[in-house]
Amino acid sequence: MNPETLLRLLKNMLRLRHMEELCAELYTQEKIRGFLHLYIGQEAVACGVLEHARQQDNVVATYREHGHALLKGITAKAIMAEMFGKKDGCSRGRGGSMHLYSAEQRFFGGNAIVASGLPHAAGLALAAKILKEDRISICFFGDGAMAEGEFHETMNLAALWKLPILFCCENNLYAMGTALNRYQSETNLVKKAASYNIPGITVDGMNVQEVYNKSKELFAFIKAEKGPFFVEFKTYRFRPHSMFDPDLYRSKQEISEWKVRCPIENFKKELFDKKILDLNMLKNIQQEIEIEFSEAVKFAEASEYEPIQDLEKDVYYENKLQRGPAPSTP
Amino acid sequence: MKISYREALRQALHEALILDPRTFLMGEDVGAYGGSYAVSKNFLTEFGPERIRDTPLSELGFVGLGIGAALGGLRPIVEIMTVNFSLLALDQIVNCAAMIRHMSGGQFSIPLVIRTTTGGGRQLAAQHSNSFEGWFAHIPGLKILVPATITDARHMLGEALLDNNPVIIFEHAMLLNQEDECEQKKSDYTPYKALVRRTGTKLSLITYGGMLCKALTAANNLAKAGYEIEVIDLRSLRPLDEATILKSVKKTHRALIVDEGWRSGSISAEISARIMESAFDDLDGPVQRLCRKEVPIPYAKHLELAAIPQVADIEIMVKGILK
Numbered sequence: 001m002n003p004e005t006l007l008r009l010l011k012n013m014l015r016l017r018h019m020e021e022l023c024a025e026l027y028t029q030e031k032i033r034g035f036l037h038l039y040i041g042q043e044a045v046a047c048g049v050l051e052h053a054r055q056q057d058n059v060v061a062t063y064r065e066h067g068h069a070l071l072k073g074i075t076a077k078a079i080m081a082e083m084f085g086k087k088d089g090c091s092r093g094r095g096g097s098m099h100l101y102s103a104e105q106r107f108f109g110g111n112a113i114v115a116s117g118l119p120h121a122a123g124l125a126l127a128a129k130i131l132k133e134d135r136i137s138i139c140f141f142g143d144g145a146m147a148e149g150e151f152h153e154t155m156n157l158a159a160l161w162k163l164p165i166l167f168c169c170e171n172n173l174y175a176m177g178t179a180l181n182r183y184q185s186e187t188n189l190v191k192k193a194a195s196y197n198i199p200g201i202t203v204d205g206m207n208v209q210e211v212y213n214k215s216k217e218l219f220a221f222i223k224a225e226k227g228p229f230f231v232e233f234k235t236y237r238f239r240p241h242s243m244f245d246p247d248l249y250r251s252k253q254e255i256s257e258w259k260v261r262c263p264i265e266n267f268k269k270e271l272f273d274k275k276i277l278d279l280n281m282l283k284n285i286q287q288e289i290e291i292e293f294s295e296a297v298k299f300a301e302a303s304e305y306e307p308i309q310d311l312e313k314d315v316y317y318e319n320k321l322q323r324g325p326a327p328s329t330p
Numbered sequence: 331m332k333i334s335y336r337e338a339l340r341q342a343l344h345e346a347l348i349l350d351p352r353t354f355l356m357g358e359d360v361g362a363y364g365g366s367y368a369v370s371k372n373f374l375t376e377f378g379p380e381r382i383r384d385t386p387l388s389e390l391g392f393v394g395l396g397i398g399a400a401l402g403g404l405r406p407i408v409e410i411m412t413v414n415f416s417l418l419a420l421d422q423i424v425n426c427a428a429m430i431r432h433m434s435g436g437q438f439s440i441p442l443v444i445r446t447t448t449g450g451g452r453q454l455a456a457q458h459s460n461s462f463e464g465w466f467a468h469i470p471g472l473k474i475l476v477p478a479t480i481t482d483a484r485h486m487l488g489e490a491l492l493d494n495n496p497v498i499i500f501e502h503a504m505l506l507n508q509e510d511e512c513e514q515k516k517s518d519y520t521p522y523k524a525l526v527r528r529t530g531t532k533l534s535l536i537t538y539g540g541m542l543c544k545a546l547t548a549a550n551n552l553a554k555a556g557y558e559i560e561v562i563d564l565r566s567l568r569p570l571d572e573a574t575i576l577k578s579v580k581k582t583h584r585a586l587i588v589d590e591g592w593r594s595g596s597i598s599a600e601i602s603a604r605i606m607e608s609a610f611d612d613l614d615g616p617v618q619r620l621c622r623k624e625v626p627i628p629y630a631k632h633l634e635l636a637a638i639p640q641v642a643d644i645e646i647m648v649k650g651i652l653k
Contacts, residue, residue, distance in 0.1 A: 160386070
């Protein structure tokens with residue numbers, strides 16, 4: 001890997017970490033409300049995978065998706081304004097933290113029903129296949145989603161119809177507060193994909209280089225084979241499930257053991273050791289990130305709220321379509 | 331020329347597949363089997379497996395794939411074999427198809443058409459005789475069509491495909507073999523307006539779907555006894571054409587709603603409330619309702635007949651109101 005890529009991966013992980021810590025702070029200030037699910041600890045997964053995503057690829061994510069949205073190209077400003085509930089937000093204040101969307105960046109949510117995004121990723125892949133478009137679907141979901149029927153139905157259809165999808169399971173060991181071995185009869189998750197004839201691997205989701213390298217191979221595989229692939233990223237969230245979670249179901253010791261494996265700290269150390277990074281460079285990176293997000297917060301603060309008289313807008317598309325090859329997404 | 335409701339549905343589907351290459355049909359047994367109600371018979375041979383897609387028994391999965399395919403630029407027609415199985419797909423229909431447009435601040439549209447068979451009357455017992463169209467009409471973001479005539483069976487699908495919103499078409503199982511003249515589509519054709527199917531002065535009989543032919547039969551019988559009844563076919567349960575309903579009620583001053591769904595929390599309750607809200611002073615008596623009895627539909631024929639509104643029940647109700 002060249003130094004630019006390594007430094008970009010580091011910077012992206014730091015951006016995600018900074019954004020999430022900032023969100024937590026803004027939540028306590030009551031600038032952000034509702035549910036807020038932080039990605040802290042899992043950064044290596046989104047950063048390593050999405051480094052390979054192209055503009056034309058489809059990304060479908062969960063309610064823990066701020067980082068995925070940012071990496072797919074939604075600006076920090078649009079994300080922050082969304083969490084503030086403002087009209088310049090990427091969902092015009094209709095979605096909030098759990099429903100970030102961008103038609104332009106092909107970011108299809110922000111799905112807050114566990115596993116409900118999976119069939120959309122498969123449908124998007126089906127459309128690409130039928131329309132002979134060069135795009136793949138990258139679908140992120142947690143381990144909890146693998147107990148849902150939507151997961152199994154989607155895996156079967158994706159394999160049966162050979163759809164170009166990368167299924168990215170971010171296994172952070174807990175479905176909200178219930179440990180994997182307390183809700184799954186089979187905790188080897190790759191086996192579940194294999195039962196649908198979908199090849200799969202397990203990757204250390206705390207190691208961004210490994211995530212990056214494996215993902216590169218998987219993107220190539222999907223493009224060559226034109227079929228799905230399943231990858232389980234073993235990872236851990238350092239923060240509670242949401243801002244409402246008292247975190248009673250896991251030990252402090254377990255959390256601190258995982259924190260030793262922090263994807264950012266270890267990677268930073270490695271880059272220092274290899275002399276790819278020095279303190280001055282790090283300071284510059286951090287400064288850039290601080291500017292990016294302080295500007296985002298300023299933007300969100302300054303943005304206006306949607307007028308209440310527009311409340312019932314955008315429930316329906318109002319105009320009738322014409323027949324012919326018009327784009328479906330206006 | 332007279333054609334059957336089934337043939338009208340077939341022609342509509344055939345035309346849709348020919349007119350737009352982005353359209354495809356997906357569902358259980360739509361291909362090799364020819365559709366469980368033979369609506370897509372021989373389509374697999376004609377259009378091939380890419381456009382006529384047999385699915386596994388995975389309503390939740392393939393409705394969700396339909397949403398994704400719509401987001402990806404296609405115009406999917408998803409067939410859910412019967413409305414009873416649509417409950418397996420509720421998360422995708424309600425939480426996703428109906429909500430994504432609003433949740434995304436209007437960025438995404440879901441041009442998805444779901445076709446499904448509804449209604450009882452064939453001794454299929456509780457789990458195969460439901461009428462859930464009124465339930466679905468509760469959800470903002472969905473459009474709910476209930477073709478009751480051969481002409482609507484023929485033309486509603488094409489209009490639904492020109493709508494950039496998720497549209498569910500409820501095709502009534504008891505109508506499949508009915509035959510009638512199929513009218514040409516008029517230039518101002520829209521499925522979203524209620525139509526007065528029979529004019530009258532004494533009472534507005536408001537109904538839809540499988541109940542329309544019963545209502546018309548009852549109205550004809552009642553006419554012989556001197557009661558001139560106006561019959562309104564709602565055609566669309568969401569949006570609901572309140573204007574046509576109110577106009578009729580303001581003329582007749584009495585209303586009876588005939589609904590194949592259960593009475594509690596039903597579309598008939600909604601219509602009744604809207605009449606009260608907007609035409610209370612025009613009423614000569616309370617709005618009345620005739621609905622499915624509040625039981626799961628039983629198997630035995632005499633019990634099923636008693637559970638679902640019949641022509642004679644309508645006549646008795648109307649005579650009771652007008653006596």
